[in-house]
Amino acid sequence: MTHILGATDAAASGPEHVEEAVAYDAILLASFGGPEGQDDVIPFLRNVTRGRGIPEERLEEVAHHYRAFGGVSPINDQNRELKAALEAELARRGIDLPVVWGNRNWNPYLSDALNEANERGFTKLIAVGTSAYSSYSSCRQYREDYAIALEETGLLGTIQIDKVRQFFDHPGFVQPFIDGVRDGLAEVAAKGVSPEKTHVLFTTHSIPSTDAAKSGPESRGFGAGGAYAAQHLAVAEVVMAAQTVDPEQTGKPAQATKPTHSLVYQSRSGPPSMPWLEPDINDAIDALAADGIEAVVIVPVGFISDHMEVKWDLDTEALETAGGHNMVAVRVPTPGVHPAFVTGLVDLVLERRDGVPVADRPALTNIGPWYDVCRPGCCENVRLGFKPAAAGVAP
Numbered sequence: 001m002t003h004i005l006g007a008t009d010a011a012a013s014g015p016e017h018v019e020e021a022v023a024y025d026a027i028l029l030a031s032f033g034g035p036e037g038q039d040d041v042i043p044f045l046r047n048v049t050r051g052r053g054i055p056e057e058r059l060e061e062v063a064h065h066y067r068a069f070g071g072v073s074p075i076n077d078q079n080r081e082l083k084a085a086l087e088a089e090l091a092r093r094g095i096d097l098p099v100v101w102g103n104r105n106w107n108p109y110l111s112d113a114l115n116e117a118n119e120r121g122f123t124k125l126i127a128v129g130t131s132a133y134s135s136y137s138s139c140r141q142y143r144e145d146y147a148i149a150l151e152e153t154g155l156l157g158t159i160q161i162d163k164v165r166q167f168f169d170h171p172g173f174v175q176p177f178i179d180g181v182r183d184g185l186a187e188v189a190a191k192g193v194s195p196e197k198t199h200v201l202f203t204t205h206s207i208p209s210t211d212a213a214k215s216g217p218e219s220r221g222f223g224a225g226g227a228y229a230a231q232h233l234a235v236a237e238v239v240m241a242a243q244t245v246d247p248e249q250t251g252k253p254a255q256a257t258k259p260t261h262s263l264v265y266q267s268r269s270g271p272p273s274m275p276w277l278e279p280d281i282n283d284a285i286d287a288l289a290a291d292g293i294e295a296v297v298i299v300p301v302g303f304i305s306d307h308m309e310v311k312w313d314l315d316t317e318a319l320e321t322a323g324g325h326n327m328v329a330v331r332v333p334t335p336g337v338h339p340a341f342v343t344g345l346v347d348l349v350l351e352r353r354d355g356v357p358v359a360d361r362p363a364l365t366n367i368g369p370w371y372d373v374c375r376p377g378c379c380e381n382v383r384l385g386f387k388p389a390a391a392g393v394a395p
């Protein structure tokens, strides 16, 4: 199987799910990366936004978020912890799969991880990205960066990179949110706000509307928001369905005591002229306050760890917006190194290594289990044009 596609992948075909064992010899933990000191902030931001048409004012604004944290993104320590937790779980289960870690936008880079893999004699890597959903930014760009790193290191043809499926609906990813919303609702109730006056805000990274429309395979017909919006909405439904309200406690039917919920977006960065997914979380909070909502439970369902988007855009800005309306606001934890999440990631690796039949793969929504091998044209960026990507269908 060829793992880097040629000039187009439009005519390519191949299996959606691989139900044969593959002898991987290491896991590639792939993440976004972030600065580790004040001097790294600007070079990091230039790496992320190269050729993306992000306005200079936005870069200054984001630099200010990092500067307020000493120029250090929390994401690197979170990835070090995740790597250690994965290694501990693999050891506990007696699985001999080393983990190499590389980032798309900062040290250690994906190319560093590939050089390390090569030095250690690994040729078949299974990638686990710290990103659960489908879209250009959250899936295809990782795959393009694997391809670029293979090219840069001269290891194309020597090292094969496959990936685990996007895991938005895997129980290991969803369970921490189910637990978190339960705790969040209890906290709000303890502060005296009734479920009728409480709203659960599921929040994720906004992306350009054109990217959203192209997310997932075209043939699935997910509509304007593409697979990206559909996956988030489906996960929100699962999380809310798992919130059992005891009618005995309230004396009202369960339905009447369940808070309302919605999907909102955050961290938009494009020029105002370019449509991105809406509503913004802060606008949504303003509107809820105007409707008489007294408490919000904020669920960062789009994220894996408490990185800068969570620490700044939610814990600083969104909580401030809610505070301005005297609302009670609780922010639910991200999966981080929750045991269910760490176990789930190892399960996803084994599922792919052992070629588990699709019917036996856990998925909490009827959209999944998602593809092992990304479909032709999946999550392409229409503005940037076609670029070769690893871990997709073979021509």
Ligand SMILES: CC1=C(CCC(=O)O)c2cc3nc(cc4[nH]c(cc5[nH]c(cc1n2)c(C)c5CCC(=O)O)c(CCC(=O)O)c4C)C(CCC(=O)O)=C3C
Pocket: 032, 033, 034, 035, 045, 048, 049, 052, 054, 058, 059, 062, 073, 074, 075, 130, 131, 132, 135, 137, 138, 205, 206, 207, 208, 267, 268, 269, 270, 302, 307, 308, 309
């Ligand atoms: C979907 C998505 C995820 C979730 C999936 C995933 O996790 O991969 C994500 C994660 C992250 N985004 C991050 C940081 C940044 N994202 C930026 C810019 C952008 N993000 C986008 C999308 C996403 N981003 C987009 C469409 C842009 C516009 C530029 C472009 O088209 O590519 C910029 C530039 C400045 C700005 O405009 O904000 C920064 C600094 C960090 C690190 C945080 C830390 O350091 O702790 C993380 C985890």
Ligand SMILES: [Fe+2]
Pocket: 205
């Ligand atoms: Fe981002």
